[in-house]
Amino acid sequence: MTKPAPLDRELDCTHCPLGPNTAYGPVLRKSPGAVARARKGIARFRSNQTILRSGEIALSCYTIVSGWAFSCIVLPDGRRQILSFFLPGDTISLFSLHQPYRPALTAVKALTPLTTCVFDVADMRELLFGAQGQRAAFDTIAAERIADMTRQLTDIGLRRATGRVAQFLLAIEDRLRRAGLSEGGAFDFPPRQGHIGDALGLTHVHVNRTLVDLRRRGVIDFSKGRMRVIDFTALRRIAEEE
Amino acid sequence: MTKPAPLDRELDCTHCPLGPNTAYGPVLRKSPGAVARARKGIARFRSNQTILRSGEIALSCYTIVSGWAFSCIVLPDGRRQILSFFLPGDTISLFSLHQPYRPALTAVKALTPLTTCVFDVADMRELLFGAQGQRAAFDTIAAERIADMTRQLTDIGLRRATGRVAQFLLAIEDRLRRAGLSEGGAFDFPPRQGHIGDALGLTHVHVNRTLVDLRRRGVIDFSKGRMRVIDFTALRRIAEEE
DNA sequence: CGGAAGTTTGAATTCGATCAAGATGGGTGG
DNA sequence: CCACCCATCTTGATCGAATTCAAACTTCCG
Numbered sequence: 179m180t181k182p183a184p185l186d187r188e189l190d191c192t193h194c195p196l197g198p199n200t201a202y203g204p205v206l207r208k209s210p211g212a213v214a215r216a217r218k219g220i221a222r223f224r225s226n227q228t229i230l231r232s233g234e235i236a237l238s239c240y241t242i243v244s245g246w247a248f249s250c251i252v253l254p255d256g257r258r259q260i261l262s263f264f265l266p267g268d269t270i271s272l273f274s275l276h277q278p279y280r281p282a283l284t285a286v287k288a289l290t291p292l293t294t295c296v297f298d299v300a301d302m303r304e305l306l307f308g309a310q311g312q313r314a315a316f317d318t319i320a321a322e323r324i325a326d327m328t329r330q331l332t333d334i335g336l337r338r339a340t341g342r343v344a345q346f347l348l349a350i351e352d353r354l355r356r357a358g359l360s361e362g363g364a365f366d367f368p369p370r371q372g373h374i375g376d377a378l379g380l381t382h383v384h385v386n387r388t389l390v391d392l393r394r395r396g397v398i399d400f401s402k403g404r405m406r407v408i409d410f411t412a413l414r415r416i417a418e419e420e
Numbered sequence: 421m422t423k424p425a426p427l428d429r430e431l432d433c434t435h436c437p438l439g440p441n442t443a444y445g446p447v448l449r450k451s452p453g454a455v456a457r458a459r460k461g462i463a464r465f466r467s468n469q470t471i472l473r474s475g476e477i478a479l480s481c482y483t484i485v486s487g488w489a490f491s492c493i494v495l496p497d498g499r500r501q502i503l504s505f506f507l508p509g510d511t512i513s514l515f516s517l518h519q520p521y522r523p524a525l526t527a528v529k530a531l532t533p534l535t536t537c538v539f540d541v542a543d544m545r546e547l548l549f550g551a552q553g554q555r556a557a558f559d560t561i562a563a564e565r566i567a568d569m570t571r572q573l574t575d576i577g578l579r580r581a582t583g584r585v586a587q588f589l590l591a592i593e594d595r596l597r598r599a600g601l602s603e604g605g606a607f608d609f610p611p612r613q614g615h616i617g618d619a620l621g622l623t624h625v626h627v628n629r630t631l632v633d634l635r636r637r638g639v640i641d642f643s644k645g646r647m648r649v650i651d652f653t654a655l656r657r658i659a660e661e662e
Numbered sequence: 663c664g665g666a667a668g669t670t671t672g673a674a675t676t677c678g679a680t681c682a683a684g685a686t687g688g689g690t691g692g
Numbered sequence: 693c694c695a696c697c698c699a700t701c702t703t704g705a706t707c708g709a710a711t712t713c714a715a716a717c718t719t720c721c722g
Binding site: 370371372382383386387390 | 699700701702703
């Protein structure tokens with residue numbers, strides 16, 4: 179496990195704006211103190227820093243306060259598949275709660291500078307599985323992850339470049355909006371075109387052509403880390419049909 | 421839910437050769453009677469029959485005694501993504517145990533004539549989650565499904581046709597061998613080339629060219645529902661490199 | 663025996679990859 | 693504050709893998 183940066187004590191779980199959207203949201207509601215007590219502190223990661231290496235055993239999990247991360251598999255020849263992005267409110271290493279002390283299948287890296295709340299996997303398990311009814315809430319999140327993977331598989335297997343990119347943008351916008359981080363379709367968008375390509379099975383060059391094309395068509399606009407969906411209807415149509 | 425064919429009473433869970441490999445294997449070992457009592461009967465499905473429609477709520481789950489099935493998503497225009505194949509010993513609708521009474525994300529269809537043992541989702545949940553320690557065994561199966569999807573996503577996103585097909589054949593052979601259904605690399609192989617294509621994001625025409633090529637190279641052989649891996653080493657190399 | 667479904671092969675096309683080079687822009691050190 | 697540098701974005705040209713369209717052949721089943 180990569181050594182996180184030194185921990186601070188700040189931000190109060192009880193009043194955390196992300197709280198209700200997290201995996202332990204229900205726990206937080208019933209006994210806010212429990213979460214605050216379980217939290218080991220705050221860890222920061224540099225952009226591009228590895229949080230968890232493939233094959234390592236996750237002893238901590240991290241709820242993102244700000245920034246993006248992603249999980250990926252890297253083949254021996256360097257090709258990389260990004261499997262999911264983690265946004266504020268998401269918990270990294272959720273799988274390790276399900277299957278603690280199992281070697282990670284995927285690596286996790288910070289996409290931007292990252293601020294996270296750190297929990298021991300053991301503590302989090304107790305928190306989630308100990309209390310009555312929390313298990314179900316957690317299962318819901320696991321089921322949603324499976325649903326995400328299903329959709330991603332369908333996108334990559336069935337759709338061509340434009341459709342994949344459109345689906346991707348819609349999915350990200352939706353998640354960000356739920357987290358209160360998208361207004362009027364505009365949001366901070368830190369991933370490089372290479373990240374998008376690695377997530378969608380395309381080259382960064384082709385991602386660029388696709389994005390530029392969508393921009394020319396007036397469906398989206400983007401520049402320096404900002405993305406804006408101008409025409410949701412058109413984007414949804416493109417996502418469905420192409 | 422599609423009406424299954426009339427139920428019989430036959431085959432004894434206690435001595436079922438598939439038992440140990442099923443999701444409820446541990447339960448079976450500790451209290452064989454419990455499984456036999458929970459089983460509602462045996463259901464048969466015709467080849468190509470729909471077992472569960474997308475959006476429906478699964479009230480039963482089915483452990484395959486013989487035959488293959490698959491889960492898929494069908495787009496409005498008819499394109500189809502196969503997400504997983506179910507082989508003898510596999511349980512269909514495992515996800516519905518995790519998340520009971522949730523509309524199914526994917527449809528499930530019989531690929532061949534199918535014989536299955538039927539259980540109520542509610543009964544199966546009690547069986548699996550009630551007993552101490554079973555929960556973990558079940559989680560393991562769920563984790564393996566996630567691992568499968570991760571690998572599948574990586575294959576489709578990163579590999580070209582030959583590599584995808586090779587990975588697919590190795591994965592299927594491995595699963596069948598564990599179930600005692602592959603000997604010396606030879607096994608019954610009912611899927612049509614169209615099914616393989618729909619699973620791997622390729623057209624059936626290209627799957628054909630790829631398979632024929634592997635056959636010409638002496639890596640595999642196949643005809644009328646039988647597949648044989650002749651050169652595992654070569655197939656593994658192809659699976660890794662291409 | 664006839665027909666339907668699946669397999670196989672060929673030819674033309676297209677989507678996206680690859681290779682290459684220039685433009686842009688933020689960050690750093692002088 | 694400016695100059696330079698590096699990463700990223702962008703665009704062009706060419707290439708190649710897989711699709712599409714089409715047709716013949718094979719197998720299986722009623």
